[in-house]
Amino acid sequence: MLEIRNLSASVDGAAILNGIDLAVPRGEVHAIMGPNGSGKSTLSYVLSGREDYEVTGGTVLFEGRDLLAMEPEARAAAGLFLAFQYPVELPGVGNANFMRTALNAVRRARGEEELDAVQFLKIARAAVKQLAMPDDMLKRNVNVGFSGGEKKRNEMLQMAILKPKLAILDETDSGLDIDALKIVAEGVNAQRGPDFTALVITHYQRLLDHIVPDRVHVLANGRIVRSGGPELAHELEARGYAGFADAA
């Protein structure tokens, strides 16, 4: 599904990723853990195509396609979704309108028929219900005036509507209380299945109590320094990152 080979990237001339190798097979959920400044967010931005993140080496294949050669919107159309660490406010843009525009853009790019307002609302309302969100979520402007928890839940709502093949969750758990954390986890778990692959980026182990990963990778100084099963997360929780930074 996702094959990252020797990926290096820099921001403003400073090298942040220093040769990442990572393969995520279809249908698996992998967690990437690491201390602050280890390159976790940079990895998510590089994979989703944000400008200002310069790829200095390596390749990324997404379903066999050269991901790095694609525009951000083409990556979205191919099925890549990034749940932002800090979701962006779009003043005056209604949530429903935004999601319908996005869904239809993606459908158009895939050669699928666009949805009209009624068809879309059916899907959106079902997703709102599934995520136990208030109905006015669709009417509000995108993330404007949302609490931290609401913003993260809104990311899960968008994910539920766009149904990506690969979701990258960038510290989706940061700033969440335990109830919100559970809702986010349920959002991810509801998608889990043979056609859903996820890269869960987190600093803490607690999210992984709710989204149990198939594999855990430790990122330090821009490299994957250790990989293991879900038990690795617990080990990290007990011992901290100190030893890994040295290993890198």
Place this chain on the structure above:
Amino acid sequence: MPVETETLETVQSLTQSGYKWGFETDIEMDLAPKGLNEGIIRLISERKGEPAWLLEWRLKAFAAWQTMREPHWSKAHYPPIDYQDLHYYAAPKRKPGPKSLDEVDPELLKVYEKLGIPLKERAILAGVEGADGSFPNPVAVDAVFDSVSVATTFRKTLEKAGVIFCPISEAVHEVPELVQKYLGSVVPASDNFFAALNSAVFTDGSFVYIPKGVRCPMELSTYFRINARNTGQFERTLIIADDASHVSYLEGCTAPQRDENQLHAAVVELVALDDAQIKYSTVQNWYPGDAEGRGGIYNFVTKRGACRGKRSKISWTQVETGSAITWKYPSCVLQGDDSVGEFYSVAVTNNRQQADTGTKMIHIGRNTSSTIVSKGISAGHSDNTYRGLVRVLPRASGARNFTQCDSLLIGDQCGAHTVPYIESRNATAKVEHEATTSKIADDQLFYCRQRGLSQEDAVGLLVNGFCKDVLKELPMEFAVEAQKLLAVSLEGSVG
């Protein structure tokens, strides 16, 4: 076409007579020679068979205009306009009514098609006999095709309600007392340089009268279109809403691509009597010139509404995306006690466009209130200025104004300017002004693109969000058109 034009000009230069039939576009056109003098004004008046008082009025305006100088206080810059190098009269040749669309000039139908006018409506516009039947969409259209109204629709439904909606040239003959009473009563002939020019040479425009207590049964709309080369456009619109009446008027403009600058100096006058309401909506997308700013329309317009009556209300809503230069301040004179003025505006400038637009709210009556919401969007190398005046006169106790001016910048080569003038001469008046300037942030664009939107769709979405407070004031069918227009106007402005 250049050969034809050259020939036409040669013929004109060889003849000393004041008037010549000419062929400008492929549509037969009745074209006066270039230049402005008393003779041309007399010709216009004569061609329209006007009464003596109107000719006198025109000549007075012309005399005033000759003593005036073109104003240059706006931020707009443009080469000097040679007023003697323009045609001041162009009218499509009138033919007896065609029997079916097959008999209608196909060029004219093409124009309607480009304007997106439904087929059946086109038949009515083209004056096909018997086509004036029932319509699914109750929108009355008075098409101003190069200065002269080609046809007027929905006359019957409106007549039943007592509403008069016709070309002003017809109103001069049919309801002369109304025209004489109100023409120039809001915008006097000598009000400003361009209004004086318009008063001297206006060829046509729309006239609306809503009788007492009548709610106009449909939205009224006019399609303006500039089609003749080098023809100054001088429309004159007069709308009168009698006591307790209500009307919504829509104005939309398009223009084909041009090489030379075209002057447009319209005058719109609105009069609202006791308890009357007028809603005037504009979507303006005239040719803005190419990316380097060549060509494009000069839009120097005077629009003013008088809330003469108690509790009357005038609301201006405009979406301005076109023209090389826009110089336009739809205003409200709040004379009647408890009268209300509103101005909702979106002005978009891209490439080398220049817009200097805003409003004037003149509070004269007691407890008058006004609201101004202005959204300026600048992209490319354009300049966008909001210029607004709120004036409270001594008698206007309890006057209130709220002004919100927001500017959105796209890129770093453009300019946004806010120039509010506030003059209050009554201590009980409350005037509020809020202004913001923002940019479309890279993280907003990236967020949208990550969800699958193209860069341009993202800009369109964000701009429409920025303008929402104004767009929601537009009638439904206009709002949809305006949203598309905003996105189209800003194509290629990012990245």
